[in-house]
Amino acid sequence: MFEQLKILPADPILGLNQTFQQDANADKINLSVGVYQNAKGATPIFTAVKKAEQALLNSQSTKAYAPQAGDPAFIEHISNLLLGNDLVASLGDRLAAVMTPGGCGALRMNAELLVQASANTTVWVSNPTWANHFPLLQSAGLTLKTYDYYSADTHGVDFAAMVESLNAIPKGDVVLLHGCCHNPTGADLTQPQWDTVIDILAERELVPFIDVAYQGFGDSLVDDAYGLRQAALRCPEVLVASSCSKNFGVYRERTGAALVITATASQTAAAKSQILSAARRCYSMSPSHGGSIVGHLLSSESLTSEWKAELEQVRSRMNRLRLGLATGLNDAQSKIDFGFVAESKGMFCYLGIPQSDVLTLRSEFGIYLLESTRINVAGLSEQNLPVIVDRVADVITR
Numbered sequence: 589m590f591e592q593l594k595i596l597p598a599d600p601i602l603g604l605n606q607t608f609q610q611d612a613n614a615d616k617i618n619l620s621v622g623v624y625q626n627a628k629g630a631t632p633i634f635t636a637v638k639k640a641e642q643a644l645l646n647s648q649s650t651k652a653y654a655p656q657a658g659d660p661a662f663i664e665h666i667s668n669l670l671l672g673n674d675l676v677a678s679l680g681d682r683l684a685a686v687m688t689p690g691g692c693g694a695l696r697m698n699a700e701l702l703v704q705a706s707a708n709t710t711v712w713v714s715n716p717t718w719a720n721h722f723p724l725l726q727s728a729g730l731t732l733k734t735y736d737y738y739s740a741d742t743h744g745v746d747f748a749a750m751v752e753s754l755n756a757i758p759k760g761d762v763v764l765l766h767g768c769c770h771n772p773t774g775a776d777l778t779q780p781q782w783d784t785v786i787d788i789l790a791e792r793e794l795v796p797f798i799d800v801a802y803q804g805f806g807d808s809l810v811d812d813a814y815g816l817r818q819a820a821l822r823c824p825e826v827l828v829a830s831s832c833s834k835n836f837g838v839y840r841e842r843t844g845a846a847l848v849i850t851a852t853a854s855q856t857a858a859a860k861s862q863i864l865s866a867a868r869r870c871y872s873m874s875p876s877h878g879g880s881i882v883g884h885l886l887s888s889e890s891l892t893s894e895w896k897a898e899l900e901q902v903r904s905r906m907n908r909l910r911l912g913l914a915t916g917l918n919d920a921q922s923k924i925d926f927g928f929v930a931e932s933k934g935m936f937c938y939l940g941i942p943q944s945d946v947l948t949l950r951s952e953f954g955i956y957l958l959e960s961t962r963i964n965v966a967g968l969s970e971q972n973l974p975v976i977v978d979r980v981a982d983v984i985t986r
C-alpha cells in the first residue's frame with residue numbers, strides 16, 4: 589500500500605528549526621521559529637497560567653469527555669477578550685464560538701464551514717501571509733488568491749495598493765486579515781486604515797475572516813482587537829480564528845476558538861452546527877486542558893490582572909529588543925535604514941536584507957532567519973543583540 593509514497597520536504601519553518609537543532613556551531617542563534625523566549629532563551633510558563641493550571645488540577649475530578657463546543661467559561665471569556673463585553677452582548681445569538689485545537693484548528697474549522705456554505709469560495713490573503721495559511725485553507729477545498737499588502741521598498745504596508753486590490757475582489761468573496769502583528773512582516777494597519785478597509789468590505793459585501801494569533805503582543809489587548817471589533821460592528825458576517833498559543837503561552841496545549849457572526853441567530857446556529865459536525869469528522873473534540881486553564885484564568889479577576897501584567901512585560905521586552913536592533917544596526921552601518929524595524933508590531937518583522945545575506949548569516953555565523961528575511965524579535969536577547977547587530981552589519985556591507 590505505501591510503496592508509492594514519497595518523503596515530503598519538511599515544512600519550511602519547522603524544517604529550518606530542525607536544521608538549527610543539528611547545527612554544531614556553539615554560538616548559533618535561532619531567529620526563525622515563532623515562540624517567545626525570555627532573556628535566558630527559555631519559553632517560561634506565565635505565572636498566572638501556572639496558578640490557573642494548578643487550581644484546575646486540584647479541582648478536576650474526571651477526565652470524561654468535555655462539551656464538544658468547549659469549556660463554557662473559556663467560550664464566554666475568550667469571546668469577551670476578543671470582542672469586548674458590550675459587543676458580545678449586542679451581537680447576542682448572532683455570535684457563536686467553538687473551542688478548537690489552536691489557531692490552526694480555528695482556521696481549518698472556519699474553512700470547513702466556508703466550504704459547506706458554498707463549494708466555490710475564494711479566500712483572499714495578504715501578499716505575503718503566514719505560509720501555513722495556504723495548506724490549511726486550500727486542503728479544506730478553498731481557493732486562495734492574494735491581495736497586495738506589503739511594499740519591500742518602504743518596508744511597510746502599501747495601503748494604496750491594498751485598497752486597489754480589495755476594490756477589485758468580487759462581491760461575496762472572503763478576505764483574510766491578520767487582526768494584529770502581521771505574520772511575517774510585522775507591518776500592521778493603523779486604525780484609520782482599518783476603518784477604510786472595513787468600509788470597503790462592508791460596501792462590497794466581502795466577508796472578513798480575521799486571524800488573531802497575537803492579541804496583546806502589538807499595542808495592547810484592546811488596541812490589537814480594533815480591526816476585529818470594527819468588522820464585527822459593521823459587517824453582517826465575520827469569521828474569527830483565535831489562538832491562545834502566544835498570548836497565554838499555552839502553545840502545546842492546542843488552544844484556540846473559531847468565532848462566527850452571521851446576519852441572524854438561526855444562520856449562526858446553523859453555522860455552529862456545521863463547525864461541530866466538521867470537528868466531529870476530523871478529530872471529534874478539542875483537547876480541553878488549555879481551554880480550561882484559560883477559562884479558569886479569565887474567570888478570576890486577580891489571575892486576569894496578573895496575566896495582563898505579565899503580558900505587558902513580554903510586549904515591552906519585545907519592543908525594547910526591536911528598538912535595540914533598529915538603533916544598533918543604524919549605528920553600525922549606513923547602507924540600509926532599519927528604522928522600520930522599530931515600527932513593526934508583534935513577534936515578527938522582515939529584515940529586508942538580500943536573500944544571499946540570509947544564507948551567509950546561516951552558514952558563516954549560525955544565525956538562522958527565514959529566507960523571506962523574517963525574524964522572530966523574541967529570539968533576540970540582551971545578550972545576543974550586539975552579536976547579531978555586528979554580524980548583520982558585517983554581511984550587508986561586504
Ligand SMILES: Cc1ncc(COP(=O)(O)O)c(C=O)c1O
Pocket residue numbers: 622689690691692693718766771799800801831832833839843844
Ligand atoms: C498568523 C498565525 N495564525 C495562526 C497561528 C496558529 O497558531 P496555533 O495553531 O499554534 O495556535 C499562528 C501561529 O504561528 C500564526 O502565526
